[in-house]
Amino acid sequence: MTQQSAAATPMSKEMQDCVNACMSCHSICEETMSSCLQMTDQAPTRIMRALMDCSEMTRMCADMMMRRSPLATEMCAMCAKACDLSAEACMSMPDDERMTRCAESCRRCAESCRAMAGATM
Structure with a gap:
């Protein structure tokens, strides 16, 4: 299948x-x-870094899948790792409802990305 016909599928x-x-x-x-930046007590740097990595990876991963990049499978695997790290970081503040919701979203995304990483695109 050519690159052009793959994108048309x-x-x-x-x-x-x-x-x-x-x-x-x-x-x-x-x-x-954004919520972390407004906290009165500063969010740990580790959480902010994990959130930034996850945010960038998920956006790029979606973009690569939509354009049927030949690198999408590898990107999905990396994205799953970034999501796992972000979920773990968010759960270091388990009493914060936004952090808990973010961790849940990260876990769902990681699971979906892991499945795609094992699929043929």
């Missing part, structure tokens, strides 16, 4: 679900970073 439901999970995770990571 409709996305599978699994790939579309992964793109949606990535975009949702990207959005909540951005919102959580």
Whole structure:
């Protein structure tokens, strides 16, 4: 299959679900970073770094899947790692509702990305 015909092929439901999970995770990571910046006590640097990495990776991963990049499979694997680290960092503040919601979104995205990383795109 040529690159042009691959892009013309409709996305599978699994790939579309992964793109949606990535975009949702990207959005909540951005919102959580904004919330962290407004906290009276500073959010730990580790959490902010994890959120930034996850936000960037999920956006890039979705973009690569949508354009059927030959690197999308590897990107999905890296994205899953970034999401796992972000979820872990967010759960270091388990009493914060936004952090908990962000961690849940990161976990869903990581699961979807891991599935896509094992799929042939």
